[in-house]
Amino acid sequence: MAEHTSKQFDLELETIRTRVLQMGGLVEQQIQSAVDALMAADIERLDKVVADDALVNSLEVAIDDDCQHIIARRQPAASDLRMVITVIKTITDLERIGDEAQKIARQGKIIHQSERYQLPRFREVRKMADVALAMLRRALDAFARLDATAALELAQEDLILDEEFSAELRQLITFMMEDPRTISMSIDTLFIAKAIERIGDHAKNISEYVVYLVKGKDIRHTSLEEIKRETQAG
């Protein structure tokens, strides 16, 4: 009986882990679709991204519910408890990433459905989006493989993404000052770039939860040096 219960419990933990990865995969698709559709001026596809955010939200509520049932019924302790808490936090960040993808799609619709003098700087947007998507995949992979070393890489990549955003902002301000007709385009680009930068932030958060999960140590709000020490220690 105890063994059956233990197997059932393991199955439940495995199920929520799998559902997190499914949710992560859906959110990755949302980002990819939003950016591709933005550049292709594919209104139908942009509409689909906006609508599909409801799926992301439903997944969050469902997995959250599963987690609370596990805590109430199975009374997990130690690393099992950390897994469940990590899942609760991770799905919140994934849901927020989903919101950013939806924002990009909505901004895309506004851009393509109004008389814009110029389209946004797609090349820079694509560059930043590729970085943010790679960060998200790395974070989900770290979660799947219980890899605590990803947090260091993601902390560094997040700094790079922030730098790219700042550089883009400075460039846009220069354009706007040289030619006021570029203001709408610049603001459009700015909002999309900001959404992408936030996606990177959330991916970094997820990698930090994994360190906590693996090592039982909370590294959020620590410096890069401290993260380095923590992820390289035994």
Added chain:
Amino acid sequence: MAEHTSKQFDLELETIRTRVLQMGGLVEQQIQSAVDALMAADIERLDKVVADDALVNSLEVAIDDDCQHIIARRQPAASDLRMVITVIKTITDLERIGDEAQKIARQGKIIHQSERYQLPRFREVRKMADVALAMLRRALDAFARLDATAALELAQEDLILDEEFSAELRQLITFMMEDPRTISMSIDTLFIAKAIERIGDHAKNISEYVVYLVKGKDIRHTSLEEIKRETQAG
């Protein structure tokens, strides 16, 4: 012995609830200080807000830790478990609000330490900040009094705040197009207004957790009509 344990448990639950409200109070002060210091060009006070974000972060980590100990040791169920999960989620949103206050302070330093042709539109910033602060206080009050009706008000106020942000954005674009010398000022104002709008979002999130806490029902991602029905039902 059972009674002693039960009293101890009640004390632990009461303690984390109190700590959430302390953290909330600190975060309110951070917002207030950041906005006041921004308008008074008080660099020293802006520096203090930036530094004190570390306190906010420490509180989050500490309360999170308390919650996990409670779950592991006390194995709470039903409404006690919902309280602990609500605390874990609420402190995450409070910590993010703290980050936004820090961003406002950092932006304030940049504004006052560089040669700006014009200062940001403080009157609009102040107006939005007052709304966001009131929302945060309402959300914390709802948490303290287990008041599920606040979520409806906060959902409506959040829409108002979003509208104010959009209106401000349109106004800034108009300024920028009419006079490119106003671009720096406009971008400054935009970032501060965005941070304030995000504070309102987080306050709304907290009020939604309270509905879940009180009614055992997750109303996140539901429409205003559904929230109305849910918070007005028995």
